[in-house]
Amino acid sequence: MPNPRQSKIRNFCIIAHIDHGKSTLADRLLEMTGTLTEREMQDQVLDTMELERERGITIKAQAVRLVYKYKDGEEYILNLIDTPGHVDFTYEVSKSLAACEGALLVVDASQGIQAQTLANLYLALEHDLEIIPVINKIDLPSARPDWAKAQIEEVIGLDAEDAPLISAKNGIGIEEVLDRIIERIPPPEGDEDAPLRALIFDSFYDNYRGVIAYVRIKEGSVRPGQRIMIMSNGKEFEVTEVGIFRPHLVPVDELRAGDVGYIAAGIKNVGDTRVGDTITSADRPASEPLPGYKKLQPMVYCGIYPADGAKYEDLKEALAKLQLNDASLVFEPETSAALGFGFRCGFLGLLHMEIIQERLEREYDLDLVTTAPSVVYRVYKKNGKMVEVSNPTEMPPPAEIDHTEEPVVRAQIITPTEYVGDIMELCQERRGEYRHMEYLESTRVMLTYELPLNEIIYDFFDALKSRTKGYASFDYELIGYKESDLVKLDILLNGQVVDALSVIVHRDKAYARGRAIVQKLKEVIPRHLFEIPIQAAIGSRVIARETIKALRKDVLAKCYGGDVTRKKKLLEKQKEGKKRMRQVGSVEVPQEAFMAVLKIN
Amino acid sequence: MRQLGVYIHFPFCLKKCHYCDFPSYQGMQRWMEPYLEALFREILEWKGEVCDYAVKSIYLGGGTPTLFSGKQIASVLEVCFKSFNVRGDAEITIEANPGTVDRGKLSALRGAGVNRLSIGLQAWQNKHLRFLGRIHSSSDFVQSVMYAKEAGFENINVDVMFGLPYQTVEDWLETLEKVCSLKIQHISMYSLKVESGTPLHIWYEQGKFPLPTQEEDRLMYYKGREYVSGFGFKQYEISNFAIPGKECVHNLIYWHNEEYIGCGSGAHSYFNNERFSNTSDVEEYIRAVMDGTQRINYREKIGEEDERFETIMLGLRLVEGISKQRFKARFGRDIEFYYGKTIKKLMKQGLLVDDEVSIRLTEKGMDVQNVVLLEFMQ
Numbered sequence: 001m002p003n004p005r006q007s008k009i010r011n012f013c014i015i016a017h018i019d020h021g022k023s024t025l026a027d028r029l030l031e032m033t034g035t036l037t038e039r040e041m042q043d044q045v046l047d048t049m050e051l052e053r054e055r056g057i058t059i060k061a062q063a064v065r066l067v068y069k070y071k072d073g074e075e076y077i078l079n080l081i082d083t084p085g086h087v088d089f090t091y092e093v094s095k096s097l098a099a100c101e102g103a104l105l106v107v108d109a110s111q112g113i114q115a116q117t118l119a120n121l122y123l124a125l126e127h128d129l130e131i132i133p134v135i136n137k138i139d140l141p142s143a144r145p146d147w148a149k150a151q152i153e154e155v156i157g158l159d160a161e162d163a164p165l166i167s168a169k170n171g172i173g174i175e176e177v178l179d180r181i182i183e184r185i186p187p188p189e190g191d192e193d194a195p196l197r198a199l200i201f202d203s204f205y206d207n208y209r210g211v212i213a214y215v216r217i218k219e220g221s222v223r224p225g226q227r228i229m230i231m232s233n234g235k236e237f238e239v240t241e242v243g244i245f246r247p248h249l250v251p252v253d254e255l256r257a258g259d260v261g262y263i264a265a266g267i268k269n270v271g272d273t274r275v276g277d278t279i280t281s282a283d284r285p286a287s288e289p290l291p292g293y294k295k296l297q298p299m300v301y302c303g304i305y306p307a308d309g310a311k312y313e314d315l316k317e318a319l320a321k322l323q324l325n326d327a328s329l330v331f332e333p334e335t336s337a338a339l340g341f342g343f344r345c346g347f348l349g350l351l352h353m354e355i356i357q358e359r360l361e362r363e364y365d366l367d368l369v370t371t372a373p374s375v376v377y378r379v380y381k382k383n384g385k386m387v388e389v390s391n392p393t394e395m396p397p398p399a400e401i402d403h404t405e406e407p408v409v410r411a412q413i414i415t416p417t418e419y420v421g422d423i424m425e426l427c428q429e430r431r432g433e434y435r436h437m438e439y440l441e442s443t444r445v446m447l448t449y450e451l452p453l454n455e456i457i458y459d460f461f462d463a464l465k466s467r468t469k470g471y472a473s474f475d476y477e478l479i480g481y482k483e484s485d486l487v488k489l490d491i492l493l494n495g496q497v498v499d500a501l502s503v504i505v506h507r508d509k510a511y512a513r514g515r516a517i518v519q520k521l522k523e524v525i526p527r528h529l530f531e532i533p534i535q536a537a538i539g540s541r542v543i544a545r546e547t548i549k550a551l552r553k554d555v556l557a558k559c560y561g562g563d564v565t566r567k568k569k570l571l572e573k574q575k576e577g578k579k580r581m582r583q584v585g586s587v588e589v590p591q592e593a594f595m596a597v598l599k600i601n
Numbered sequence: 602m603r604q605l606g607v608y609i610h611f612p613f614c615l616k617k618c619h620y621c622d623f624p625s626y627q628g629m630q631r632w633m634e635p636y637l638e639a640l641f642r643e644i645l646e647w648k649g650e651v652c653d654y655a656v657k658s659i660y661l662g663g664g665t666p667t668l669f670s671g672k673q674i675a676s677v678l679e680v681c682f683k684s685f686n687v688r689g690d691a692e693i694t695i696e697a698n699p700g701t702v703d704r705g706k707l708s709a710l711r712g713a714g715v716n717r718l719s720i721g722l723q724a725w726q727n728k729h730l731r732f733l734g735r736i737h738s739s740s741d742f743v744q745s746v747m748y749a750k751e752a753g754f755e756n757i758n759v760d761v762m763f764g765l766p767y768q769t770v771e772d773w774l775e776t777l778e779k780v781c782s783l784k785i786q787h788i789s790m791y792s793l794k795v796e797s798g799t800p801l802h803i804w805y806e807q808g809k810f811p812l813p814t815q816e817e818d819r820l821m822y823y824k825g826r827e828y829v830s831g832f833g834f835k836q837y838e839i840s841n842f843a844i845p846g847k848e849c850v851h852n853l854i855y856w857h858n859e860e861y862i863g864c865g866s867g868a869h870s871y872f873n874n875e876r877f878s879n880t881s882d883v884e885e886y887i888r889a890v891m892d893g894t895q896r897i898n899y900r901e902k903i904g905e906e907d908e909r910f911e912t913i914m915l916g917l918r919l920v921e922g923i924s925k926q927r928f929k930a931r932f933g934r935d936i937e938f939y940y941g942k943t944i945k946k947l948m949k950q951g952l953l954v955d956d957e958v959s960i961r962l963t964e965k966g967m968d969v970q971n972v973v974l975l976e977f978m979q
Contacts, residue, residue: 557791
């Protein structure tokens, strides 16, 4: 039973598909409850990272405490936890959900439920959250609120009859949402006098206070000066500050069961405060951690190299800084004959990878060369040993391999019925196995496929979008490993293997991919003084070949009426371009070549 | 006495050619008179600066200098003669477009001291001329050459282009055949370069025409080179061929990296270890000269390292290459002291020859001069 203090607290999150208005609704809630002054208010307050704003997505979890005076005259504390919305971050999402008792399910009144919404909704139901459907964007001419309601009832089996009809953009219906949160979402429970158990649902590194762990206090209480322990690793720290989110950090005297807030304890490494872990009291530890903690393993790997070899140390420093706030980013030094010194980096998924790359380039002003992303393959050798291979160069020679396995995902695609054929075709091209199809309503279906992860890490989402005019939505979860006939495809320039261009592919795909790569390379590698054969090979067997003809002419005809400067500038430009190339044996390869290979289909 | 070249720019055209990205303009004829006034003034301004120099060449280029009357050109030269120590044997060239010269004008030019004529033909076939946006036909060209000879010109250059879209080797050789049969003394043959900002560039981007491959381009170059040699033309520079003794003095100034001054809008100078140029905006140029304000909008000090590289960059265009003796005289040390390793590497690649007297490109090297120069860049 909640105590009187707890009965005035509601902890909730918002579940929505991209573009369905999660951030805008959050902004309105902040505004309506006066949490921020007008001056502090800017659109999408919770999405603070530049990238998040630009992409309209949430990468890191955020939290904010709202204070709302309900019609009974009482003030309620509403803790909104903003969750990441992307499949790469499913685990983080589930931990954020575990910090709440309820969720707003925001559905676009003209688009209805999408795959991503569904995935997160199922997660929320798993955590026994009270779901409040909210129909957004009712101001749009295309809005069909009744249809959206019916769909929620039909697809999810949730009573949506009295779902608030709102327009977050225009501030319509926001109060109704706030009232509904208080009426429907149960207050938190938990014994304030029990040993401390605080669930970490995010953390970031602050230069002055060290790691700031975002927590939901499940049981007990925590205050400055108290000694705490991280349950997964037994490390102990002394709390220097606890506080709440307004949404900036505001210190308080104490956090108690039911509260959402932060703990700072001079922790130096976010790796010590991983999402899902439990913080307890060192002097009076809880007997059990909160359920469900796991250390995330990267799903996708790629090589990241500085375009300018001299920037290696800068890249190292930048990665280390990003890792301060992102315990799921892993990296270790790697050397490539073609690209020099760089790092093998592991990510939770493709979006995570893109985000890290973009942040390195933008926030740290680095020019990068990245190699094709790879998943983690399992190679069973004839000697009975299994090796995990995430870098094609580590693939054992074919003679040593007994069989290979690759990770497989279950993908759910929600689409208007007219695109079912196109999607099936796409999934088939990507070696997908059809599982089932379910009609959500007469015009929309949910397709379930099992797909090799390596088939979706390139451009599956783009292909899906283009084949369905953007109407299909897509979500996936890793379900395990499956035997698969995998081969290492090497690319040879002038007879020499270019390690950075090697990829692991399914044997059936090797020929087409090899052809595509050699053709692409022929386009992007400039002519040299000699002829350059480009070959794609599996082991010693060449499966595709192109030739770059020798350079026959590179001379200016005119002397531009005494304009010597102009000619010199042209040469300087040429020299600049040459400098940015990578020397592979006797061949100079432009960096675009390494990137171009990523964009082949 | 130190030697100097003088370039004078005439930025007016009846119609701008489709491939041209030089600072010349059509529809600006109303500025021609004021332009001459400014030009006179600029030339006179130079007088004090170059009194210690002997001018061995004057080059009247454009644009279309022959858009001006014979009398106007003569007055420009008169100002030159007044301002500079023009040598008695100086080469005085004017660029002429077929269709803008007649007997009278050519005689007037000859009488005013012009002793070399550079005629832009570009191609013999009228379809190519139309494509390039030339205002003349091939018969206009023949007539111009005839008039020039009648006027007493004994040193005539003809500009021709290869590597045009749809140009066949036959077209190209026909062009050379017609040119050679006119018994002129100098041929500039250069391949079409699609420069950005030109109509040709736009059309090319739109995919309206193809360009020849490198192989086709070189084939025309080799065939052309071979063809004109049969008429006594000797190649002395990557794009230039002359009856011995008729090599262009003015262009040799550039290639020997010697000093020259440029007068007129957009004209470049290399003088006192500086490269600089006038604004190429005609109105701005006139205003600046007449008001006595700054007409130069680009200026660069040439340090010794720059000068060495430029000497190589320009000298390697010449068939005779870079004279080792002249290099040493200019920079105090042997060329090998600065570039020994590079030279060796390029010789090994078959792009460069060291014949003791000079360093020069091989035939293969001439095709890829830029590659060679990049090696020399530090």
